[in-house]
Amino acid sequence: MITIKDISERCGVSRATVSKALNGHTDIGADTTAHIRRVAKEMGYLPNATARTLKLGRSHNIGVLFVDKTACGLRHEYFSSILDSLKVEAERRGYDITFISKDIGEFSMDYYEHAKYRNCDGVVIASVDFSDPAVLKLIASEIPTVALDFVYDNRTSVLSDNIGGISALVHYIYEMGHRRIAIIHGEDTSVTQKRLISFHKTCASLGIRVPEYYVKAALYHDPKLSGLATRELLALSDRPTCILYPDDFSFIGGMNELERQGVSIPDDMSVAGYDGILLSQVLRPRLTTYHQDAEAMGCEAAAKLVELIEQPKTSLPQQIMVSGQLLKGDTVKNIND
Amino acid sequence: MITIKDISERCGVSRATVSKALNGHTDIGADTTAHIRRVAKEMGYLPNATARTLKLGRSHNIGVLFVDKTACGLRHEYFSSILDSLKVEAERRGYDITFISKDIGEFSMDYYEHAKYRNCDGVVIASVDFSDPAVLKLIASEIPTVALDFVYDNRTSVLSDNIGGISALVHYIYEMGHRRIAIIHGEDTSVTQKRLISFHKTCASLGIRVPEYYVKAALYHDPKLSGLATRELLALSDRPTCILYPDDFSFIGGMNELERQGVSIPDDMSVAGYDGILLSQVLRPRLTTYHQDAEAMGCEAAAKLVELIEQPKTSLPQQIMVSGQLLKGDTVKNIND
DNA sequence: TTGTATGCGTTATCAT
DNA sequence: ATGATAACGCATACAA
Numbered sequence: 001m002i003t004i005k006d007i008s009e010r011c012g013v014s015r016a017t018v019s020k021a022l023n024g025h026t027d028i029g030a031d032t033t034a035h036i037r038r039v040a041k042e043m044g045y046l047p048n049a050t051a052r053t054l055k056l057g058r059s060h061n062i063g064v065l066f067v068d069k070t071a072c073g074l075r076h077e078y079f080s081s082i083l084d085s086l087k088v089e090a091e092r093r094g095y096d097i098t099f100i101s102k103d104i105g106e107f108s109m110d111y112y113e114h115a116k117y118r119n120c121d122g123v124v125i126a127s128v129d130f131s132d133p134a135v136l137k138l139i140a141s142e143i144p145t146v147a148l149d150f151v152y153d154n155r156t157s158v159l160s161d162n163i164g165g166i167s168a169l170v171h172y173i174y175e176m177g178h179r180r181i182a183i184i185h186g187e188d189t190s191v192t193q194k195r196l197i198s199f200h201k202t203c204a205s206l207g208i209r210v211p212e213y214y215v216k217a218a219l220y221h222d223p224k225l226s227g228l229a230t231r232e233l234l235a236l237s238d239r240p241t242c243i244l245y246p247d248d249f250s251f252i253g254g255m256n257e258l259e260r261q262g263v264s265i266p267d268d269m270s271v272a273g274y275d276g277i278l279l280s281q282v283l284r285p286r287l288t289t290y291h292q293d294a295e296a297m298g299c300e301a302a303a304k305l306v307e308l309i310e311q312p313k314t315s316l317p318q319q320i321m322v323s324g325q326l327l328k329g330d331t332v333k334n335i336n337d
Numbered sequence: 338m339i340t341i342k343d344i345s346e347r348c349g350v351s352r353a354t355v356s357k358a359l360n361g362h363t364d365i366g367a368d369t370t371a372h373i374r375r376v377a378k379e380m381g382y383l384p385n386a387t388a389r390t391l392k393l394g395r396s397h398n399i400g401v402l403f404v405d406k407t408a409c410g411l412r413h414e415y416f417s418s419i420l421d422s423l424k425v426e427a428e429r430r431g432y433d434i435t436f437i438s439k440d441i442g443e444f445s446m447d448y449y450e451h452a453k454y455r456n457c458d459g460v461v462i463a464s465v466d467f468s469d470p471a472v473l474k475l476i477a478s479e480i481p482t483v484a485l486d487f488v489y490d491n492r493t494s495v496l497s498d499n500i501g502g503i504s505a506l507v508h509y510i511y512e513m514g515h516r517r518i519a520i521i522h523g524e525d526t527s528v529t530q531k532r533l534i535s536f537h538k539t540c541a542s543l544g545i546r547v548p549e550y551y552v553k554a555a556l557y558h559d560p561k562l563s564g565l566a567t568r569e570l571l572a573l574s575d576r577p578t579c580i581l582y583p584d585d586f587s588f589i590g591g592m593n594e595l596e597r598q599g600v601s602i603p604d605d606m607s608v609a610g611y612d613g614i615l616l617s618q619v620l621r622p623r624l625t626t627y628h629q630d631a632e633a634m635g636c637e638a639a640a641k642l643v644e645l646i647e648q649p650k651t652s653l654p655q656q657i658m659v660s661g662q663l664l665k666g667d668t669v670k671n672i673n674d
Numbered sequence: 675t676t677g678t679a680t681g682c683g684t685t686a687t688c689a690t
Numbered sequence: 691a692t693g694a695t696a697a698c699g700c701a702t703a704c705a706a
Contacts, residue, residue, distance in 0.1 A: 004701095015677090019702085020701085046453050049455050050396065055682055074421045084411045091438050119387050282561075353686085357685085366692085384683090
């Protein structure tokens with residue numbers, strides 16, 4: 001391994017001079033600098049991030065929390081997309097990405113300890129149980145954090161526009177003439193609460209009455225439960241004309257149930273998903289859904305976290321809302337007269 | 338931040354003694370060790386991975402290459418599953434995971450340089466262009482590597498059993514009475530070549546003739562192209578009775594085309610996918626496919642890489658084959674009279 | 675403009 | 691059984 005020391009010996013200057021030349025300090029002669037850099041390149045010098053971290057107390061490394069409480073985690077396209085764009089943007093800004101978890105090796109650490117252990121400059125909190133005490137400890141610490149789809153007091157968050165998403169869907173469905181709209185929702189999380197409130201609020205504002213039995217509990221990413229909920233809705237005497245699903249993937253369960261009962265989409269029943277994953281746009285008929293801009297969210301999260309790290313004095317905690325996009329697809333039928 | 342120095346002062350011993358006590362060296366008195374450890378815990382001491390890395394030349398950090406040449410990369414469930422299990426197993430063994438890429442910040446590095454820069458003890462090469470010179474440079478270096486689904490001379494690989502997978506599918510399809518079997522394949526990669534050879538070989542061994550026009554080129558994870566290939570196959574005068582798709586996801590394109598033409602699965606046409614992703618098992622009829630055990634692959638890759646790192650003298654480069662599992666599903670019809 | 679000296683936190687070596 | 695010291699590679703304050 002070539003170090004600054006090797007270069008200094010080769011060039012007959014001190015290690016300090018080499019360091020300064022390499023880091024572009026102006027107090028080194030232009031010719032010396034040029035020479036040193038050339039030699040460094042020749043010798044195949046690579047800076048050592050570890051030594052630099054130890055010296056500067058900055059690792060240029062970002063920790064990410066992707067813990068699959070739902071045993072699906074990274075396998076959900078929403079999260080893998082976020083991770084992917086997060087990674088790209090962080091790298092663009094000179095930061096690497098390391099996963100943070102509990103229990104590394106035999107040593108049992110919590111998230112905060114793990115992040116400190118690796119000298120992470122900041123942490124992105126993505127797919128976790130947001131009320132986990134270990135997460136709260138991290139949030140309460142001095143480490144800069146950005147949370148996704150969850151708000152902590154005085155902390156920065158990047159939020160998918162769940163209110164706007166559901167509102168856009170319901171408005172579109174309303175415009176298509178539907179007045180009996182049911183919703184199947186995921187497990188009780190902050191996101192689910194927002195979506196449900198937005199659903200009820202939007203319906204109310206449009207003068208749509210929503211019977212209690214039009215609101216069915218299921219789970220995200222679980223087609224089976226959504227299928228069961230669909231069956232219950234189909235059994236009603238005042239069957240809805242349109243069903244909203246927890247997400248595009250769980251819609252598959254509804255799709256199967258509808259087909260099983262010979263209920264055609266969208267002629268006999270209109271449906272809509274949520275997420276706008278690839279799958280939704282390759283199904284025929286194309287699924288009506290709301291695309292969450294996961295790419296933008298990962299990018300924003302990285303950008304904001306780097307800002308928090310690099311300008312701690314001037315950057316305020318804030319909630320960054322990322323809008324998605326209504327994908328009209330073909331699964332909501334126009335039933336205006 | 339609490340350091341060894343703080344503990345040494347508090348305990349009235351030297352830093353060396355604290356370090357040894359914490360690391361379980363036997364040349365420190367049992368009582369001293371106990372006391373030091375208690376105080377360390379009390380003070381909330383955390384080891385500093387950076388300092389340790391600098392001193393020991395070992396980072397307990399594994400680099401991973403997940404580069405989405407196909408612009409899908411991590412979003413493919415096969416890869417996100419591998420990453421997920423890789424992460425879990427690496428952490429269990431005390432290693433963290435960091436993404437390796439080209440071009441970190443303004444500094445332009447290749448993979449090798451990036452891995453060295455971060456002092457990675459080893460690298461897992463997953464989703465990349467395996468013939469990229471930058472990858473070859475990494476492979477040729479002194480850094481321990483494990484490649485997934487690709488073999489390099491004198492290097493360790495973890496391989497999905499593509500030969501066995503296709504063979505199992507074809508045998509099953511044969512048993513169900515099919516003799517006219519078509520295959521739509523992905524872009525030309527080492528994996529694709531293996532699958533095609535296995536396809537032809539298995540068919541030959543079963544006495545099945547495969548006309549050239551039963552072999553169609555498409556792309557992985559691209560339903561559209563698979564849909565077009567399906568259309569071509571349907572237009573043939575001697576239409577196949579069963580179609581193999583590049584993967585479960587691209588099958589969706591075929592599914593749409595079949596439905597569009599009123600061809601029922603599996604009554605009018607049998608089909609099979611590849612991968613065994615979640616989607617395949619929630620579709621109705623359930624897709625006949627071969628499940629690649631991505632979880633086991635990630636786990637094996639981590640385990641083997643750690644072995645290469647920790648016992649460099651005694652661990653041989655080897656190819657580890659991971660078998661998958663035939664998922665019979667319901668999309669291949671039994672046409673034996 | 676360049677060099678000297680020091681320390682970041684840790685561990686290994688060699689004394690005591 | 692314990693301690694003093696050096697070293698890992700780098701960057702900075704300060705001296706020259």
